[in-house]
Amino acid sequence: MKKIIPAIFLFSAGSYAAAIPEAQLKEMWLSPKGAAEKIIADMSLAEKLGQMLMIDIRSWDENSSESKTPFIEMNTHVSKMMTDYHLGSVILFRENLINTPQTVELINNFQHARTNLPLFISTDQEGGYVTRLRVGTEMPGNMALGATGVSDLAKQAGNIHGYELTSLGFNFNFGPVVDVNNNQNNPVIGVRSYSDDPILVGKLARSYIEGIHQYPVLTSLKHFPGHGNVASDTHFALPSVNTDKASWQQTELKPFVDVMPDTDAIMTAHVVVPALDSTILTNIKGEKIGTPATLSKAILTDTLRNQLKFDGLILTDAMDMGAITGNFDRHWSIKQAILAGNDIVLMPIGIKDSASIEQLGELYAYLQAEAEKDPVLKQRIEDSAQRVIYTKLSKRISPAPHDAATAERIVASKAHKDLENAISEQAITLIKNEQVLPYALKPQNNIMVFSDEGPRNELINKHLGQIANELKVGLNVKDQVVKLDQDTLTTEEIEQQLQGQQLVILATYNLKLNPVNAQRIIDVANKQNIPLVVIATRNPYDIAYLSDVKANIAIYGITGFDVTNNVRNSLETNIRSGLRTLFKGPTGDSLATPHGKLPVDIKTPDNNNVLYPRGYGLTAL
Numbered sequence: 001m002k003k004i005i006p007a008i009f010l011f012s013a014g015s016y017a018a019a020i021p022e023a024q025l026k027e028m029w030l031s032p033k034g035a036a037e038k039i040i041a042d043m044s045l046a047e048k049l050g051q052m053l054m055i056d057i058r059s060w061d062e063n064s065s066e067s068k069t070p071f072i073e074m075n076t077h078v079s080k081m082m083t084d085y086h087l088g089s090v091i092l093f094r095e096n097l098i099n100t101p102q103t104v105e106l107i108n109n110f111q112h113a114r115t116n117l118p119l120f121i122s123t124d125q126e127g128g129y130v131t132r133l134r135v136g137t138e139m140p141g142n143m144a145l146g147a148t149g150v151s152d153l154a155k156q157a158g159n160i161h162g163y164e165l166t167s168l169g170f171n172f173n174f175g176p177v178v179d180v181n182n183n184q185n186n187p188v189i190g191v192r193s194y195s196d197d198p199i200l201v202g203k204l205a206r207s208y209i210e211g212i213h214q215y216p217v218l219t220s221l222k223h224f225p226g227h228g229n230v231a232s233d234t235h236f237a238l239p240s241v242n243t244d245k246a247s248w249q250q251t252e253l254k255p256f257v258d259v260m261p262d263t264d265a266i267m268t269a270h271v272v273v274p275a276l277d278s279t280i281l282t283n284i285k286g287e288k289i290g291t292p293a294t295l296s297k298a299i300l301t302d303t304l305r306n307q308l309k310f311d312g313l314i315l316t317d318a319m320d321m322g323a324i325t326g327n328f329d330r331h332w333s334i335k336q337a338i339l340a341g342n343d344i345v346l347m348p349i350g351i352k353d354s355a356s357i358e359q360l361g362e363l364y365a366y367l368q369a370e371a372e373k374d375p376v377l378k379q380r381i382e383d384s385a386q387r388v389i390y391t392k393l394s395k396r397i398s399p400a401p402h403d404a405a406t407a408e409r410i411v412a413s414k415a416h417k418d419l420e421n422a423i424s425e426q427a428i429t430l431i432k433n434e435q436v437l438p439y440a441l442k443p444q445n446n447i448m449v450f451s452d453e454g455p456r457n458e459l460i461n462k463h464l465g466q467i468a469n470e471l472k473v474g475l476n477v478k479d480q481v482v483k484l485d486q487d488t489l490t491t492e493e494i495e496q497q498l499q500g501q502q503l504v505i506l507a508t509y510n511l512k513l514n515p516v517n518a519q520r521i522i523d524v525a526n527k528q529n530i531p532l533v534v535i536a537t538r539n540p541y542d543i544a545y546l547s548d549v550k551a552n553i554a555i556y557g558i559t560g561f562d563v564t565n566n567v568r569n570s571l572e573t574n575i576r577s578g579l580r581t582l583f584k585g586p587t588g589d590s591l592a593t594p595h596g597k598l599p600v601d602i603k604t605p606d607n608n609n610v611l612y613p614r615g616y617g618l619t620a621l
Contacts, residue, residue: 019114022400025393032393039116040386045368045378047116048385050086054122054315054344055360057351058095068352070095072102074109081357082113085364088388089120089172089344094132097123100168100411101404103133107169111399117392118399120218120344122172125161128557128571129191129538136164137416140574142177142204143540144427144556146194146599147617151207153423154194158211160416166215167407171397173212174220174267176205178255179227184541184603189227190510191538191556195599197614198251202258209262218395221259223269223317224304225276225293226252238292238323240272248275257308264391265313266304268294268342270323276303283327292323295333300341313391315344331366338367339377343384417573424577429554429596430618431543436531436551438584439503441473446500449479450521451507455570456537456558457481460507463576471585484508487516494524504532505582508542509558513605515545522548535578541602544611553578553594593619 020028028035040048057078059068071078072095081087090110097103107121123132128141139145139157158176165173178201181193194201209219226241226248241252256266272290277298279291293299294316304310316337319325324333334348349359371378391397410416430437449460457479468475480497482489484506498504504525508518525532526548533551536542540554555578557571580592597617601610 018116019399020116022398025118025398028393029396032390035393036386036390039389040382043116043385045371045381046364047086048381049364049367050115051088051117051385051388052338052344052381053085053087053348054089054091054120054346055087055349055351056091056093056318056347058093059352061353063353070098071352072096072098073106074113077354077357078351079109079113081351081360082110083115085360086115087119088114088117088392089122091122091124091174091346092132092170093123094134097132097134099135100408103168104402104404104407108401111169111401114399117389118171118397120172120388120392120397121170122174123165123170124174125165125170126175126177126192127157127161128574129559131571133164133168133411135412137161137412137420138571138573139420140424140427140577141191141557141571142194143181143191143599144424144574144596145204145208146200147427147429147554147556147596148423149200149597149599150426151203153426154204154207155211156419157423158208159214160211160419162212162215162217164411164416165212165217167402167410169402171216171395172218172220172265174222176208176219176221176259177223178202178205178221178259179223180251180255181600182251184539184544184600184607185512186227195614196601197599198254198258200599202255205255205259206262209259213262216396216398218264218391219262220265220267220313220315221256221263222267223271224256224266225269225271225273225299226256227269227271238270238272238289238327240274240290243273243275245275248273260308260310260312263312264395265315265344266310267346268300268314268316270294270317270321273299281328284329285327289327294319294324294342295328295336295340297340305341313343313387314341316342316346318347319345320347320350331363334363335367335370335377338380338384341380343387420573421577424555424573425580425592425595427556427574427596428578428581428592428594429540429598430552430581430594431536431540431554431598431602431612431616432549432552433618434550436533437553437582438590439531439533439582440588441471441475441583441585442502443586444474445476445502447475447477447503447505448498448501449477449505449507450482450484451479451537452481452484452509453559454481456507456509456575459558459570459572459575460505460579463572463579466576467579467583467591470591471583471589473585482517482521484518484521485511485515489517489520491520491524494521495528498524498528498530501530504530505535506532507535507537507558508546509537510539511542511545513545519546522546526550533582535575537575540598540600544602544605553581554596554598595619
């Protein structure tokens with residue numbers, strides 16, 4: 001039988017159950033430390049827990065069925081939950097953010113439903129591969145910024161993100177990623193990292209934060225103690241970073257230390273780092289496993305808080321990720337995350353119906369009962385809630401409603417989108433070119449496009465059409481969807497497809513060992529003397545798994561992909577800029593020239609030798 005926490009249990013006499021008026025908040029902003037101490041002294045335990053929990057509501061179904069209706073407008077159930085549980089923070093995802101007016105209204109209504117302090121309204125607008133706004137300026141992503149090597153461009157990217165987010169009502173952005181991508185087989189970070197050079201990572205992250213902090217938007221570095229050297233995805237599994245402490249300090253730790261003074265918060269990683277915490281746990285399957293950093297007091301309190309002297313907010317990565325839920329009881333893992341030193345527990349329970357709200361009540365009851373038995377846990381809740389409150393007051397987080405008309409003039413404005421394209425053009429990196437590029441277009445041209453997905457082909461077709469219009473040429477484009485890492489196409493089939501074609505565009509996406517179809521297409525094109533260019537559309541490492549490539553560019557992203565819920569979007573600026581470097585018109589005019597330099601080493605598949613070093617990049621001949 002479910003234990004449902006009665007509403008009366010959540011309130012206490014003399015508590016801050018009512019919303020603090022804005023005029024009173026402004027007085028508190030003047031003395032945030034003293035005000036935070038006074039507020040916390042009058043709060044119930046439930047109210048303190050509310051400040052520590054950041055919930056998500058991707059979808060809502062009042063009947064608790066399997067249907068998924070995106071949560072895009074406030075309802076009475078959610079409004080009452082916000083009030084009853086004194087929730088202090090919300091994270092919004094792509095499902096919640098349909099357009100600018102709807103986003104502004106939803107965020108305004110969340111703030112209206114609060115008790116006590118204004119809410120943290122957060123999202124993951126990293127740029128590039130991870131972007132949450134459906135209408136917004138994405139920017140080409142961190143590794144693209146790394147390929148430019150220009151701090152001012154990172155600052156401008158942060159500035160535009162800050163301007164657009166604050167106009168919508170967001171006050172917390174989970175970025176920048178300061179993971180050092182020193183494993184080219186990393187399945188989850190990749191282009192989310194600026195570089196495999198910790199110095200460049202720190203330099204660009206500081207500049208991004210300088211830009212975003214021109215607006216009242218908090219930042220969070222992620223993912224401590226470093227997520228760049230893993231071979232599995234924490235959304236589904238619990239990886240280990242098997243490095244010694246000295247190597248960790250030189251590589252993974254360095255950008256955190258460099259950027260720590262500039263950020264407001266640090267997000268943890270669901271990774272095991274035995275060099276920092278060798279404690280062994282028993283998971284729900286009875287297996288012995290290492291302790292993930294999110295649950296590690298040694299990593300978060302002893303190292304991050306005490307040794308490194310970080311005094312900002314520490315928050316968990318999403319607690320509904322497979323690395324946690326696949327190994328630990330939900331209630332226990334949340335308690336352990338608090339004991340480890342986290343101030344905010346991100347996504348403790350996915351809110352999607354009335355039953356999940358009941359589960360939230362059960363979590364409160366569990367944590368309150370545990371805190372009454374364990375004075376250490378009770379003190380941790382006290383300390384973290386006070387740190388959250390102090391941060392809200394010292395950063396002057398306001399619940400004031402935002403104006404949709406104003407936001408529409410700012411979000412995805414032409415000036416912002418033009419700058420987005422200008423930055424991505426600076427990032428395009430020419431890795432190999434044996435007298436293929438720029439390809440001289442004739443008045444009429446036949447081009448064959450291969451990629452793994454129909455939407456990628458459609459996107460390439462769209463931008464090739466724009467190029468044809470600008471250069472006043474005819475482009476007859478054929479395309480085919482081929483799983484490039486499989487062995488499904490015969491040589492004869494490829495020969496037939498390439499008959500009459502004058503140029504082949506092979507758009508690869510994170511290749512691994514022995515991509516047979518991709519290699520066979522290259523071999524046939526070479527045999528028939530048809531120029532072929534490989535576009536590495538996400539990570540730049542694809543050329544390491546191919547032979548006899550004559551031309552190759554890296555664009556650092558083509559698809560934004562929210563892996564937690566299979567929500568995809570096209571990242572247009574990168575492919576637009578990449579395609580524009582490939583051609584010159586009949587009069588010899590080029591649309592763009594590749595300027596980027598590799599921000600990472602491209603190594604052989606066995607990881608022993610460097611094929612193309614960081615800093616390498618050609619210009620078209």
